[in-house]
Amino acid sequence: MTDHHHDHHHHDHSELSETDLRVRALESILTEKGYIDPAALDVLIETYESKVGPRNGARVVARAWTDPAFRARLLSDATPAIGELGYAGRQGEHIVAVENTPELHNMVVCTLCSCYPWPVLGLPPVWYKSAPYRAKAVKDPRGVLQDFGFALPATTKIRVWDSTAEIRYFVVPMRPDGTEGWSEDQLAELVTRDSMIGTGLAKRPDEVTR
Amino acid sequence: MDGAHDMGGAAGFGPVRPEPNEPVFHAxxxxxxxxxxxxxxxxxxxxxxxxxxxxxxxxxxxxxxxxxxxxxxxxxxxxxxxxxxxxxxxxxxxxxxxxxxxxxxxxxxxxxxxxxxxGGPTERAQTRPALFAVGDRVRAKTMHPPTHTRLPRYVRGHVGRIDAIRGMHVFPDSNAHGHGEDPQWLYTVSFSGTELWADAPDPLLEVTVDAFEPYLERA
Missing domain, CATH: 1.10.472.20 (Nitrile hydratase, beta subunit)
Incomplete structure (x- = not known):
C-alpha cells in the first residue's frame, strides 16, 4: 500500500536527517575556521556527479576493441594509454587493464576498503563497497555472478584481483558478437560499468536501440 | 590491524545486492x-x-x-x-x-x-634490487600487527606465486603512522582457490593480491 510504503520512507528520511544535520554543521565549522572553501566542494561534487564516470571507461574499451595498437598499449601499460583519452589522476595513478577471454574471466574487488579506478569508472557503487561483495568475491565469485543474474561456462577460469595496494584494475570485457563494423561511439554504448568491474558482460547488440 | 574492514572470505553477509540505475549519491x-x-x-x-x-x-x-x-x-x-x-x-x-x-x-x-x-602517485625510485622474481613461490607471512597493514587475513600463511613486479611503492604500514614512506617492492601474487579455501574449492579460481615485500617469504 502506498501510505504504508511512504511511512517507511519517512522513517528512513528521519535517520538520514541526523547525519545530514551533522554534515551541515561540520561544513559550517570548517568554513568558519577557514579550512575549506564551499565553492571547491561544489566543483568536487560536480566533477564526480557529472563528469567522471563509467562513460570514460566505456570509451577506453571501445577504442581497445577497434584499434589493435591501442589495445596492445592498454594491456602493456594502461596508465599512459588511458591518458591518451584524457583520463588520469586521483585513484588512477597506476592502472592495470586486464582482458576477458573465452577462457578467462577477470573480476575486481577491494576486500579491505573500496579501491576503484576513479578516472575511468567514477565513484564506486554501494554494492562494490558493501560487506557482501568484499566478503564473497574472493571466495565465491561464481556465486557473485549469480547475484548479478548471470553464469559463466563451468570451464571458464576466474581470476579475482584484490586491490590491496595502489594499483587499480580495470577489466576489458569481451566484444559482443554481431558488432562488426560498429563505430567506437556505438560500441561504447554496449560497455556497462559492471562489465569493467567483471560483475557483468558487455551488452549484446539486441539490448540497445541503435 | 585485524579489524572488521578485512572482509575477504567472511561468511554471513548474504548475497550482493546490485541497485539498478544507482545514483552516484543517495542523499x-x-x-x-x-x-x-x-x-x-x-x-x-x-x-x-x-x-x-x-x-x-x-x-x-x-x-x-x-x-x-x-x-x-x-x-x-x-x-x-x-x-x-x-x-x-x-x-x-x-x-x-x-x-x-x-x-x-x-x-x-x-x-x-x-x-x-x-593525484597521489605512490611509485618511487628503485633503490635496491627486488628480492623475488616472477614465477617465484612465496608464502604470505602469518602476521597480526595492531597497526595498519594491507595484507588481508585470508592469504596469510598461504603459498602463492609472484605474477608481476609493480616497482617500489610507498609502504602503507609505515606511512599510515607517520613513520615515513619507506618504499618497498610491490608484487602481484596469485593464489589458487584450492590453496585459499580448502572447504569450498573452485579449481578454476585464482585470486591475486598486491603484496609488499615485507609481507612475503620464500616458499
Missing part, C-alpha cells in the same frame, strides 16, 4: 561528506594511509553498523581532532568554539582540477 549529505573529506586532506596534511587507518580502526560493530560515507565522516572527524583542527566540543555543539589552527594551504575551486589530475 545530499553524501555529496558534501565526500567533498569535505577530499578537500580537508590539503589543510589537514594527512595521507591516504592515515585516512584508511582512521576509518578501519574502530570497534567492529561500529564499522559494520555505519554506511560507507558515515565511516568516512567518522575517520575524518578523528583525523581532525588528532591534529586539533576541530575539537570534540565543537562537533557536539555543531559550531566553532575555538580559534582556527594555522594551516599551510586550503583547496580552492580553481585548485580542484589540478589536485585531482595530480
Amino acid at each position: 545530499a549529505w553524501e555529496r558534501r561528506a565526500l567533498a569535505i573529506t577530499l578537500a580537508m586532506a590539503m589543510p589537514g596534511g594527512w595521507n591516504i594511509d592515515m585516512s584508511r587507518f582512521a576509518r578501519e580502526n574502530r570497534p567492529p560493530a561500529d564499522y559494520l553498523g555505519m554506511s560507507y560515507y558515515q565511516v568516512w565522516l567518522a575517520g575524518l572527524e578523528r583525523l581532525m581532532q588528532e591534529r586539533h583542527l576541530v575539537e570534540a566540543d565543537e562537533l557536539a555543539a555543531g559550531k566553532a568554539l575555538h580559534p582556527a589552527r594555522p594551516v599551510a594551504k586550503i583547496l580552492t575551486a580553481d585548485g580542484v582540477a589540478p589536485m585531482l589530475r595530480r
Whole structure:
C-alpha cells in the first residue's frame, strides 16, 4: 500500500536527517575556521556527479576493441594509454587493464576498503563497497555472478584481483558478437560499468536501440 | 590491524545486492561528506594511509553498523581532532568554539582540477634490487600487527606465486603512522582457490593480491 510504503520512507528520511544535520554543521565549522572553501566542494561534487564516470571507461574499451595498437598499449601499460583519452589522476595513478577471454574471466574487488579506478569508472557503487561483495568475491565469485543474474561456462577460469595496494584494475570485457563494423561511439554504448568491474558482460547488440 | 574492514572470505553477509540505475549519491549529505573529506586532506596534511587507518580502526560493530560515507565522516572527524583542527566540543555543539589552527594551504575551486589530475602517485625510485622474481613461490607471512597493514587475513600463511613486479611503492604500514614512506617492492601474487579455501574449492579460481615485500617469504 502506498501510505504504508511512504511511512517507511519517512522513517528512513528521519535517520538520514541526523547525519545530514551533522554534515551541515561540520561544513559550517570548517568554513568558519577557514579550512575549506564551499565553492571547491561544489566543483568536487560536480566533477564526480557529472563528469567522471563509467562513460570514460566505456570509451577506453571501445577504442581497445577497434584499434589493435591501442589495445596492445592498454594491456602493456594502461596508465599512459588511458591518458591518451584524457583520463588520469586521483585513484588512477597506476592502472592495470586486464582482458576477458573465452577462457578467462577477470573480476575486481577491494576486500579491505573500496579501491576503484576513479578516472575511468567514477565513484564506486554501494554494492562494490558493501560487506557482501568484499566478503564473497574472493571466495565465491561464481556465486557473485549469480547475484548479478548471470553464469559463466563451468570451464571458464576466474581470476579475482584484490586491490590491496595502489594499483587499480580495470577489466576489458569481451566484444559482443554481431558488432562488426560498429563505430567506437556505438560500441561504447554496449560497455556497462559492471562489465569493467567483471560483475557483468558487455551488452549484446539486441539490448540497445541503435 | 585485524579489524572488521578485512572482509575477504567472511561468511554471513548474504548475497550482493546490485541497485539498478544507482545514483552516484543517495542523499545530499553524501555529496558534501565526500567533498569535505577530499578537500580537508590539503589543510589537514594527512595521507591516504592515515585516512584508511582512521576509518578501519574502530570497534567492529561500529564499522559494520555505519554506511560507507558515515565511516568516512567518522575517520575524518578523528583525523581532525588528532591534529586539533576541530575539537570534540565543537562537533557536539555543531559550531566553532575555538580559534582556527594555522594551516599551510586550503583547496580552492580553481585548485580542484589540478589536485585531482595530480593525484597521489605512490611509485618511487628503485633503490635496491627486488628480492623475488616472477614465477617465484612465496608464502604470505602469518602476521597480526595492531597497526595498519594491507595484507588481508585470508592469504596469510598461504603459498602463492609472484605474477608481476609493480616497482617500489610507498609502504602503507609505515606511512599510515607517520613513520615515513619507506618504499618497498610491490608484487602481484596469485593464489589458487584450492590453496585459499580448502572447504569450498573452485579449481578454476585464482585470486591475486598486491603484496609488499615485507609481507612475503620464500616458499
